[in-house]
Amino acid sequence: QAKLVSHEGDSITLKTNEGREISLKLSQLSNLDQDYLSSLKQQSEEDPKEAPPNKRRSRKKELPNWENWDAPWPKLVKTSQDFEIEEVSGNADFETHEFVYQSPHFIFYSDAQLTKSLVKKFAWYFESSHNYLSQLPLSMARTQEEDRHKIVLYEHKSDYHKNGGPESSAGVYMGRIDTILVPFDSVGMKKIGSRYTVDRETSNKTLSHEIVHSFTDWPYYAEGARGWFTEGLAEYVALTPYRSGNFMPSKAQGDIEQCVTNFSDFGRGRNLGTEIHVGSLKEFMLMPYERFTSNANHCYGIGALLVTYFCDIERDTELQNIQNFLKALKGGKEKEEALAVLLNGRTFKELEKSINKAWRGKGVTLDFE
Numbered sequence: 001q002a003k004l005v006s007h008e009g010d011s012i013t014l015k016t017n018e019g020r021e022i023s024l025k026l027s028q029l030s031n032l033d034q035d036y037l038s039s040l041k042q043q044s045e046e047d048p049k050e051a052p053p054n055k056r057r058s059r060k061k062e063l064p065n066w067e068n069w070d071a072p073w074p075k076l077v078k079t080s081q082d083f084e085i086e087e088v089s090g091n092a093d094f095e096t097h098e099f100v101y102q103s104p105h106f107i108f109y110s111d112a113q114l115t116k117s118l119v120k121k122f123a124w125y126f127e128s129s130h131n132y133l134s135q136l137p138l139s140m141a142r143t144q145e146e147d148r149h150k151i152v153l154y155e156h157k158s159d160y161h162k163n164g165g166p167e168s169s170a171g172v173y174m175g176r177i178d179t180i181l182v183p184f185d186s187v188g189m190k191k192i193g194s195r196y197t198v199d200r201e202t203s204n205k206t207l208s209h210e211i212v213h214s215f216t217d218w219p220y221y222a223e224g225a226r227g228w229f230t231e232g233l234a235e236y237v238a239l240t241p242y243r244s245g246n247f248m249p250s251k252a253q254g255d256i257e258q259c260v261t262n263f264s265d266f267g268r269g270r271n272l273g274t275e276i277h278v279g280s281l282k283e284f285m286l287m288p289y290e291r292f293t294s295n296a297n298h299c300y301g302i303g304a305l306l307v308t309y310f311c312d313i314e315r316d317t318e319l320q321n322i323q324n325f326l327k328a329l330k331g332g333k334e335k336e337e338a339l340a341v342l343l344n345g346r347t348f349k350e351l352e353k354s355i356n357k358a359w360r361g362k363g364v365t366l367d368f369e
Contacts, residue, residue: 007037069323071137073315075250079128085116105130107148112155112184114196121198122187124245126151129211132237132247137319138311138326140233142217149214150179157183170206173213180210209238220326222334227292228285232303235259236311239304249312256308257362260301270301277367278302281355282348285339305359305366313358 002014005021012029014022026037088100099110103123130149133140154160160183165172170186173179186207188199212234221230239256241248260270278284284302292299310322325342333341343351352368359366 004037012037067139068134068137069139069327071135073137073249073311073319074132074135075248077128077132077135077247077249079124079131079245079247081120081124081245083120083123083127085120085123087116102148103127105148106151108151108153110153110155111159112153112196118189118196118198122189125187125207125242126211128242128245128247129208129237130215132240132249133212133215136237136311138233138323139330140216140220140326142215149211150177152179152181153187154181154183157185171210173210175213178214180207180214182207205238208242209234212237217330219329219332222329222338224286224335224338225325225329227287227289227299228303228306231292231300232305232307233311235300235304236307253308253312253362256304257364260304261364270297272298272301274363275365275367276302276305279368280348281352281368282339286335302366305364306355309355309358313362314354 002016005013005015010026086102099113101108101119106126165181171182189196240252261274310318321344328338328341356366
């Protein structure tokens with residue numbers, strides 16, 4: 001993952017998340033990346049006053065960063081449906097998605113025409129997730145380059161897979177283009193005759209997981225946090241009970257324990273049992289992301305338990321440690337240097353004992369040997 005620094009002639013300069021600059025020839029890029037650069041160049045040459053409405057809307061801008069470290073951990077997050085959906089004519093970013101809709105914090109690109117009332121039904125969940133994430137005292141929202149998070153909707157699963165959606169997935173966050181890809185059925189849309197309707201009983205757990213990734217500040221993806229924290233937090237949010245605009249973090253612990261140890265009632269479970277082998281906590285937290293995802297079911301479950309320990313079970317004593325850890329990441333620390341802040345003078349063995357004791361009290365044993 002890297003950000004574009006400059007594009008001159010047939011060369012570009014990228015800056016990685018670690019701060020290293022890399023120069024590449026355009027010929028070294030994929031066709032998709034070359035097309036993306038061409039669209040950026042064309043957009044920068046346009047006068048925003050003369051550009052069509054969708055182009056004006058999508059022009060990049062820097063919004064102020066924010067911090068909410070002092071906010072209390074929420075018990076109940078309510079989000080009303082008192083918002084409007086705006087339909088925007090024309091194609092903004094995606095060639096085959098001519099139907100564009102906006103809610104307050106999201107922009108939806110669809111390859112099939114939908115009614116605003118239909119979009120509002122599933123946009124409510126996205127807006128509720130945004131509200132919940134904004135209230136977590138983790139200062140996790142990055143300085144945005146766009147005023148809305150981008151969601152691309154695909155009527156047919158085959159098109160979703162063709163454009164990068166993994167098989168057997170209900171949605172995916174593509175960090176390279178900072179966009180979530182979603183097939184229609186994942187937001188509960190079902191076709192009846194020639195029209196679509198929304199099934200409110202559809203589980204949105206996977207979508208919430210991906211929304212967390214689109215919201216998370218880039219430094220939190222540094223080594224030492226990427227994996228156990230980024231995926232663990234996404235699992236924590238996704239498993240928080242939700243109903244009709246209400247997230248209920250006060251009831252999250254039980255659902256997370258049930259999902260990680262069993263097959264949950266709502267059809268999404270890791271089924272790791274109540275005695276879970278972790279191995280060295282230090283090695284787990286420093287595990288390369290490729291290795292972490294290669295054993296995703298196991299590692300995501302453990303990540304959820306760790307984040308729940310720091311942010312929920314032992315919130316009175318550990319939340320400040322996780323906050324200081326995140327502040328260290330924002331300050332450029334990573335790997336063992338950042339984890340030393342999380343340890344706060346403890347050894348990894350001492351932290352392992354504390355985590356195991358807390359979860360053992362809830363019927364779950366973590367084996368760190």
